[in-house]
Amino acid sequence: MKTLIPFFAVVILIVLALAGVNMANMQFLFGVAIPYAALATFILGVIYRVVKWGRSPVPFCIPTTCGQQKSLPWIKQDKIENPSSTGWVIVRMALEVLLFRSLFRNIKTELRDGPKLAYGSDKWLWLAGLAFHWSFLIILVRHFRFFSLGVPFPIRMIEGLDSFLQIGVPLFYMTDAVILAAVTYLFIRRMTIPTVKYISLPADYFPLFLILAIAASGVIMRYFAKVDIVSVKQLTMGLVSFSPVIPKGIGSIFYVHLFLISILFAYFPFSKLVHMAGVFMSPTRNMANDSRMVRHINPWNYPVHVHTYEEYENDFRAKMKAAGLPVEKE
Amino acid sequence: MYNAGKILIGLIIFFGLATFPFFYNMGKAIAKPEPKVDTPEIMKLAKQDRKCVESKEFMRAEHMQLLNEWRDSVVRSNTRVYVNAEGKKFDMSLQNTCMRCHSNKKKFCDECHNYMAVKPYCWDCHIAPKEKES
Numbered sequence: 001m002k003t004l005i006p007f008f009a010v011v012i013l014i015v016l017a018l019a020g021v022n023m024a025n026m027q028f029l030f031g032v033a034i035p036y037a038a039l040a041t042f043i044l045g046v047i048y049r050v051v052k053w054g055r056s057p058v059p060f061c062i063p064t065t066c067g068q069q070k071s072l073p074w075i076k077q078d079k080i081e082n083p084s085s086t087g088w089v090i091v092r093m094a095l096e097v098l099l100f101r102s103l104f105r106n107i108k109t110e111l112r113d114g115p116k117l118a119y120g121s122d123k124w125l126w127l128a129g130l131a132f133h134w135s136f137l138i139i140l141v142r143h144f145r146f147f148s149l150g151v152p153f154p155i156r157m158i159e160g161l162d163s164f165l166q167i168g169v170p171l172f173y174m175t176d177a178v179i180l181a182a183v184t185y186l187f188i189r190r191m192t193i194p195t196v197k198y199i200s201l202p203a204d205y206f207p208l209f210l211i212l213a214i215a216a217s218g219v220i221m222r223y224f225a226k227v228d229i230v231s232v233k234q235l236t237m238g239l240v241s242f243s244p245v246i247p248k249g250i251g252s253i254f255y256v257h258l259f260l261i262s263i264l265f266a267y268f269p270f271s272k273l274v275h276m277a278g279v280f281m282s283p284t285r286n287m288a289n290d291s292r293m294v295r296h297i298n299p300w301n302y303p304v305h306v307h308t309y310e311e312y313e314n315d316f317r318a319k320m321k322a323a324g325l326p327v328e329k330e
Numbered sequence: 331m332y333n334a335g336k337i338l339i340g341l342i343i344f345f346g347l348a349t350f351p352f353f354y355n356m357g358k359a360i361a362k363p364e365p366k367v368d369t370p371e372i373m374k375l376a377k378q379d380r381k382c383v384e385s386k387e388f389m390r391a392e393h394m395q396l397l398n399e400w401r402d403s404v405v406r407s408n409t410r411v412y413v414n415a416e417g418k419k420f421d422m423s424l425q426n427t428c429m430r431c432h433s434n435k436k437k438f439c440d441e442c443h444n445y446m447a448v449k450p451y452c453w454d455c456h457i458a459p460k461e462k463e464s
Contacts, residue, residue, distance in 0.1 A: 043348050047341055054331040147351035149358055151447035159447075166451065169398035226391040230363060230442055237360050240351040249387065280340060299332065 003191070006206035010213050010260075017259035021252045030255045031235055032244040038262035045269025046277050053281040057299035061291040064284040066105075070292070084290045096285055100130055125189065132182035135175035136211075138162060139218075142173070146236040168223075176219050183212045207273055210264055217257040227251035363445040366437040371430055383427070384414055394450075397424060424456050433459040 020026040067078025079088045095101040108122040144155050163171035187208050190200050221227050231247035238245040320327050372380055382389045400422040403409045412420045421427050432438045435458050
């Protein structure tokens with residue numbers, strides 16, 4: 001059930017777009033209204049989530065570290081794993097965001113005969129995750145071709161590198177194969193590792209199916225059932241210049257592709273996908289481990305009235321003296 | 331909000347990236363490409379014969395695929411004759427067939443390709459028709 005519900009949810013979305021375009025002629029709804037609404041939801045939703053996180057206090061200094069903390073001068077600090085300044089926090093964050101450094105440390109645990117607990121290196125998740133995210137980013141950047149006239153040079157360069165193998169016409173993009181393989185791996189991994197399968201929810205499968213469907217529809221459109229790309233660009237340019245047009249004769253698979261992407265964008269801020277923004281807001285990553293240098297004050301600390309020893313002595317000095325107790329001030 | 335300054339910078343960057351296509355195209359004239367099919371070779375044909383190798387809709391979407399099939403068929407199996415949906419025969423050749431009719435590469439092929447920012451690498455080897463600079 002946990003996989004079937006999200007699977008059929010995606011199937012229903014595809015059927016919805018096909019029916020809307022082929023039977024009800026709702027090209028304007030699927031080509032203009034929904035994409036605009038989805039983008040607005042995406043932007044406002046992400047801002048809402050980030051502001052909400054920003055308003056939550058961080059009571060303790062809680063970076064998770066795994067290296068030598070800054071200590072005595074002759075003990076070598078592990079600056080990346082245990083940063084004590086903003087500069088090194090930025091380095092650590094960059095490695096985390098760009099290379100998934102903490103996932104690289106992923107290990108697998110197995111109960112062997114004995115019974116003995118065994119740990120082993122497990123880099124496949126890291127590798128597939130990295131391959132997936134990077135190809136997604138490259139594909140996203142490549143699509144800027146459809147949203148600009150006089151496509152800027154960096155975009156053309158990325159595209160040139162991606163189609164560097166010059167296989168077939170239209171040229172084959174490497175990231176197309178990589179993303180399909182990586183998403184498939186991530187799905188199979190969820191299905192075959194019992195512990196992972198046990199904790200997986202429909203909300204874990206839905207984005208996988210959705211992204212798989214988006215990538216597949218794009219691949220089909222580029223290499224197999226081709227659509228009139230010049231008209232597609234007329235539509236997308238109409239969107240970005242706020243003068244929407246619906247050119248005639250674009251294949252309905254394009255509307256499926258666009259609708260699924262709109263769903264992804266609108267779903268993004270309210271699902272686990274928002275980890276794109278969340279990774280920057282994680283106190284365990286973005287704080288410097290400087291708790292020996294700077295006092296971290298819990299922002300929600302209730303102002304406690306403190307009665308110091310000095311005040312105590314002032315109150316009872318005469319009585320203390322009379323009892324022969326030592327006092328600090330005469 | 332805690333750390334409001336840093337979060338705000340992040341949000342501004344996010345907003346800028348997410349809406350970049352809108353800003354990038356602001357104030358640009360957006361003209362759709364209009365490939366010209368009025369070359370002398372095409373005008374010579376009778377009106378009802380002014381047709382491409384296949385239907386116009388097919389050509390718009392699939393011409394690269396067709397060229398790829400032609401290329402494979404000529405280079406790999408030395409089959410040089412293409413029969414279209416109407417049974418008409420064509421010599422499978424980029425330079426001698428496509429470019430004989432579409433001798434206005436700059437006003438035709440490039441018109442669309444520049445719009446889409448594609449640069450077919452075919453012309454590294456194949457010779458483009460001679461055109462007057464205009």
